Amino acid sequence: GENVEQHPSTLSVQEGDSAVIKCTYSDSASNYFPWYKQELGKRPQLIIDIRSNVGEKKDQRIAVTLNKTAKHFSLHITETQPEDSAVYFCAASTNSGGSNYKLTFGKGTLLTVNP
Amino acid sequence: NAGVMQNPRHLVRRRGQEARLRCSPMKGHSHVYWYRQLPEEGLKFMVYLQKENIIDESGMPKERFSAEFPKEGPSILRIQQVVRGDSAAYFCASSLQLAGVHTGELFFGEGSRLTVL
Numbered sequence: 001g002e003n004v005e006q007h008p009s010t011l012s013v014q015e016g017d018s019a020v021i022k023c024t025y026s027d028s029a030s031n032y033f034p035w036y037k038q039e040l041g042k043r044p045q046l047i048i049d050i051r052s053n054v055g056e057k058k059d060q061r062i063a064v065t066l067n068k069t070a071k072h073f074s075l076h077i078t079e080t081q082p083e084d085s086a087v088y089f090c091a092a093s094t095n096s097g098g099s100n101y102k103l104t105f106g107k108g109t110l111l112t113v114n115p
Numbered sequence: 116n117a118g119v120m121q122n123p124r125h126l127v128r129r130r131g132q133e134a135r136l137r138c139s140p141m142k143g144h145s146h147v148y149w150y151r152q153l154p155e156e157g158l159k160f161m162v163y164l165q166k167e168n169i170i171d172e173s174g175m176p177k178e179r180f181s182a183e184f185p186k187e188g189p190s191i192l193r194i195q196q197v198v199r200g201d202s203a204a205y206f207c208a209s210s211l212q213l214a215g216v217h218t219g220e221l222f223f224g225e226g227s228r229l230t231v232l
Contacts, residue, residue, distance in 0.1 A: 105157040
């Protein structure tokens, strides 16, 4: 089955700096890669996703890049703000015939943005 | 749209008791997933259901755990004879299929936190 590795496990940055979180996956058939943000005691919420037919996607201060050859993808947050502090999870899944999006998650990165 | 609703939010059980966790998907969503999250861990897939069907239960322990998504009513994750190792947050997620195509995005509920004493 799919295996997703995520690094680093913790990341501390100063407000205004950039943050980068990296993930690798094992199943070359994986074709959907979402990123979720989870605040303490809250639900995971999708912040951005990318499919295997594109290499990069950007949404305001957040961007995701995908390298299918190397089987890794990364989350980039620019101009970080204290409210970006949370746990971020990457995930990967294979859409087999459009019927199952079973996500395999990384173990998460605790991002702390210091004012 | 009220989103994915889970209850109870917190549940305390003694070893050997049963735990029942309920999940109502977002309106119009026909796919339900259950995930378990241990402290400082990622989300581990347990089971994927559509109405009246278990599609994939490869992540669910073979014993004591069961799940259903009946034609009417919420999806239920049932844990029999709970043990301390079952203490975790259990998240339900739902997703939408449009014109036969799965959109991919999972919408999570707030989770049910089970504590086994």
